[in-house]
Amino acid sequence: MALDSKIPQGPLADKWTKHKNTIDLVNPANKRLIDVIVVGTGLAGGSAAATLAELGYNVKAFCFQDSPRRAHSIAAQGGINAAKNYQGDGDSTYRLFYDTVKGGDYRSREANVYRLAEVSANIIDQCVAQGVPFAREYGGLLDNRSFGGVLVSRTFYAAGQTGQQLLLGAYSAMNRQIGRGKIKMYNRHEMLDVVKVDGKARGIITRNLITGEIERHSAHAVVLGTGGYGNVFFLSTNAMGSNVTAAWKAHKRGAYFANPCYTQIHPTCIPVSGDHQSKLTLMSESLRNDGRIWVPKHKKDVEAIRAKSLRPTEIAEEDRDYYLERRYPAFGNLVPRDVASRAAKERCDAGYGVNATGEAVYLDFASAIQRYGKEQAYIKGMDVNDAALVKKLGQEVVKTKYGNLFQMYYKIVDEDPYETPMMIYPAVHYTMGGVWVDYNLMTTVPGLYCIGEANFSDHGANRLGASALMQGLADGYFVLPYTIGDYLSDDIRTGPISTDTKEFEEAEKSVKEKLDFFINNKGKHSVDYFHKRLGKIMWNKVGMSRNVKGLTEAISEIKALREQFWKEVSVPGTNEELNEELAKAGRVADFLELGELFAKDALVREESCGGHFREDSVELEGEQKGEALRNDEDFAYVAAWEYKGEPSDAVLHKEELEFKDIELKQRSYK
């Protein structure tokens, strides 16, 4: 099947408006006759479910947590972008579009990104109307902060809990519709398959996680807002339950999976502390606004630090290497995430890591505390030379900005970041790849839509900070509810979809067989045993820096691990009860397939772009020597993989990317 991205004709800035004006609509009376399933209640799924219900559709929403409010979006910290230009610093729709395409290293679809930038301002209006308590200035207007990779302040935030506040907004919109009976909510339900009837997505199979009951649910269209797949690495900043299962089942039913290798490794996470580690904790990128990143200049200091005979605060300014400020004077500590992560790895690989494992760098707030402290002392008419006072006032400012993050760090590491620099190291954080969708957010399966982190659509090879929340809400509040009408307008006379058909029966049977297999297998290793081993292969060979040898090995190692998994996995308990091991087994089975496709995609893409860094594709000379080298001639395409059985048999389809409104440049943050 040829890929058709369905990008509307006409000038970039007019495409969305024109498209909205010309697509088919469903009239309000007919919407009552149409059912839509939304899987996922994060920012994307939650906002979509609420909006579809407001429009009049009958919505069934699903999540695996015990409440929609607990979706992983709740954990987002730093903020959400919008081209409001409230700061008057030259921001505009075009600039947000430009920054996002550039930040994505020219591997995203222009038309989608422009639309995202266009609706971004509406998101803020909508959220404020819902009562989302964004941070405000003393004058009562909304405050902004700046984020990596851009030169304007366009990020709206609610302390370090922006995702929480936005999700509670979407959740409240859902609550209103649940109360009115327009959304039927299924908590603690896991989707385990998509059901297709006559080639169209017409329902899903779920497992009730409390009773184990397998259920059939039908609808005229199915929307997946099921989040990212970073947990293929075992350790990531994602929540424990985040998984690829819904997206992967869709893939197996014919939805192409795009750019699986595009992963974001976030530079500022708390380093691994030991083998017991179950997840990694992010320290928001917003900290890079005020924190300076460094390692010691001299190996002898590194050794003394590791031996705990020297403290970082005792190292003199001139003996510190602020390597981001040194290498990238224009952007300094605010370079994009991929650049910052690789730079940290480079220093640690060179032997300058500052903890026992050698995998940590410092994020230091001492200068910010000084700067804010002096400012406050001056404003309050106090003595700006009183060091203790300045420090105290400065710490107070830092506390109001980042208090919850500092507390989180203190509880995990047991060191006070107000007094000593934080230690950080890159960790897997976000997946730009995902289910391929066209301009209408429909997958290659008619009637199956995919929104939020689960799709591939807007971030190219690297996502800028504060853009995932923007994309999730744009998809759910402002894009999907319109575009889905175009498809559903054909369904006003279809009537309810029966679940009593051979398609539902077949899907249910295959789900049940898989579950029974796990329970009866009685192997010798737990699910986590396999998940951890998969994670190690992924991190070491398909992680921050990739080469042909490593990727080839990874592919065969993952395949072998998958075979071993199916022979030796052990799942205790039964099907008919709350059984977390059983749920995990299904998720890890899918990760073991995705992981191989991921490595294969990375092997085929013989260029460095965004989060995908190939050691064999770097600048060889000049000012940019050693930096990532893109190859636009051969690789300016979206890699969309078609399922054919084993991951090794997957077939590559290319969506060529055209850049008409932006000139392709080598990214430089120097």
Add this chain to the structure above:
Amino acid sequence: MNLTLKIWRQKNANDKGKMVDYKISDVSPDMSFLEMLDVLNEQLINSGDEPVAFDHDCREGICGMCSLYINGEAHGPDRGVTTCQLHMRMFKDGDTIYIEPFRAKAFPVIKDLVVDRSAFDRIQHAGGFISVNTSGNTIDANAIPVNKQDADTAFEAATCIGCGACVASCKNSSAMLFVGAKVSQFALLPQGQVEATDRVLNMVKQMDEEGFGNCTNTGACEVECPKGISLENIARMNREYLKASFKG
């Protein structure tokens, strides 16, 4: 560290349930409490036993899913943290640790340490929202300035993670701190005024129907709340309720 764990095991909602003893060794002080339970579960699975079921997801103190009652305290001995943020450095070698579910009539046990907190959701369905549709032409966000103090206080109320520790800590199993936080968030903002009367009446009505107890001002909830939600929110809700009752 070597520890003795006494854990509540209950097969399902109908089972009576009992405390069961487990020994665990080589616990690192840097482990989180849930990582310690992961290690126990791995041991149980490898020896053919059933692992202990407990709720968790984000493991960074924000989703509100984790909910253990440890040594008689919701979320354990540390302050200002959820169970997933509790670290083993809070315990000593040789300690015996009691681990139970959050208990309340309105939170029935599903299995082992997992409870059903959907009552909280239903309270929110009753009124935890502002009725505004998604249209794409809502008024500009800066059209209504909000006094910074009010915005900040609303935000503080809104940081409640819906964990239910307040209910579990209260001798009456009252949900007043949770509901107070929800009502306050909207009551403090201009956007929330239009529906203020119905909101507080409906939410309180639903709270009573769910079987939560009355508030007798013991303040245990505030002490155990991992997010520092203050008792002022209860007072504010009471004022809102009184105001609404006169109108209503």
